[in-house]
Amino acid sequence: MTETMTFNGNVISDHFLVADVQRPPVGRDNVMTEVSGMDGSLITGSTMPQATITVLIVISDAGVTERREAIRTLMGMVHTTEPARLEFASDNGRYYMAMLDGDVPFTEHVRSGLVELNFVTEKPLLYGNDVVSVTIPSGGSETFTVGGTYRTRPIIAASSATASGGLWGLRLDDGDTMRVSVSGTKPVRIDCEERTVFVNDTLVPLNMAYDWFELEPGQHKIQNDVGTGACTVTWREMWI
Numbered sequence: 392m393t394e395t396m397t398f399n400g401n402v403i404s405d406h407f408l409v410a411d412v413q414r415p416p417v418g419r420d421n422v423m424t425e426v427s428g429m430d431g432s433l434i435t436g437s438t439m440p441q442a443t444i445t446v447l448i449v450i451s452d453a454g455v456t457e458r459r460e461a462i463r464t465l466m467g468m469v470h471t472t473e474p475a476r477l478e479f480a481s482d483n484g485r486y487y488m489a490m491l492d493g494d495v496p497f498t499e500h501v502r503s504g505l506v507e508l509n510f511v512t513e514k515p516l517l518y519g520n521d522v523v524s525v526t527i528p529s530g531g532s533e534t535f536t537v538g539g540t541y542r543t544r545p546i547i548a549a550s551s552a553t554a555s556g557g558l559w560g561l562r563l564d565d566g567d568t569m570r571v572s573v574s575g576t577k578p579v580r581i582d583c584e585e586r587t588v589f590v591n592d593t594l595v596p597l598n599m600a601y602d603w604f605e606l607e608p609g610q611h612k613i614q615n616d617v618g619t620g621a622c623t624v625t626w627r628e629m630w631i
Contacts, residue, residue, distance in 0.1 A: 395480035396446065398489075398510075401468040407461070408449040410505075412479060417442050417515040417631055442515035444477065444489060448506040458504050462497065465506065474513040485517040485630055516541055519628030525613075527561065529621045532614035537606045539628035544583035544605055549622035552579040552590075559618035560601075564611055569601045573618065 394409045395402075403409060422436035450461045474488040492511035497504060525535045537543065547569075552559040553576040560570035571579055577591040583603040588595050597603070604613075606626060613624055 394446075397476070397478040398469055399471055399475035403448070403465070403468060406468075407465060408451060409446060410449045411445075411447040413445040414442065414479075439515045442487075442512045443492070444487065444510045444512065446508040446510070448508060450504040450506065452502060454502070455499075458499065462504070462506065466495070469508060477510055477512075482517060484520040486520065487517060488513040515631075517630040519630065522625055522627055524623050524625040527613050527615050527622050527624060529619045530615055532612055533624075534610065534612045535624075536610050537608050537626065537628065539608050540631050541629040542605045542607045543626045543629045544603065545624050545626040546583065547579075547581040547604075547622050547624050549579045549620045551576050552620040552622070553618050555618040559620060560616065561604075561622070562614045562616040563604050563606075565614075567602055567604060568616070569604060570598050570617060571595070572598070576620070579620075579622070 393404075394412045395404045396409045396412070397403065417439050420438050420440050421434050423432040424435045426433050448465065450458050450465075469491050471490050474490045477487040477489040478485075487510070489510040489512045492509050495509075496507040519539060523537075525533050527533050547561065549559070552571070552573050554573040557572055557574070558570045559573045559579060560568055562568045569581065571581065571588055571590060572595065573579065573590055578589075580589045581587075581597070581603075583605070586597075586603055588597050608628075615622065
């Protein structure tokens, strides 16, 4: 089955036949611990492994010289020094962050060649193409819905966060809280994915008594429950 494929902004399928793409569903890696006197084992941890996406490229109707030029062109399109967007039309606008990994097997025939590209994903997840955001009013709350099929970690930005008792903060779903130490009124930026907090462009720690917000698919409420100052909560939906 042929695919329309784009990597790092290069539409590979405009230049080559993308004959096959293998991207199996992601599984789980569980940590098992044996407990004396207990049947079976205790699952003490679980993570998703990195995913490998295999793409088969056909270079057809070409002699040896043309094939070599085609390979150089292809390699120039897919070699990056950091993960880049990997997109397939059948994923409906969603994309992976991936990069080329390992050897590149190349099988030559009389008038054609087959190239196998293996990409390793930064996360074994698809990113939604659109960034979604809501505004939390100063001292108020907002209810919103997160799409996708896997949790996402938001970015929270307040241009003028004013502390109460030295703190400014939010509450998620009447439960989890985040608090940031602020002197007076300052801009605050909290990146729950990168786990960084900036107050007035200075990197500061998140108080250890609190935790980073994670938004599972579904409905949520975020409240500005400490201090004042409206903020924007931004996220990208994630798909398994």
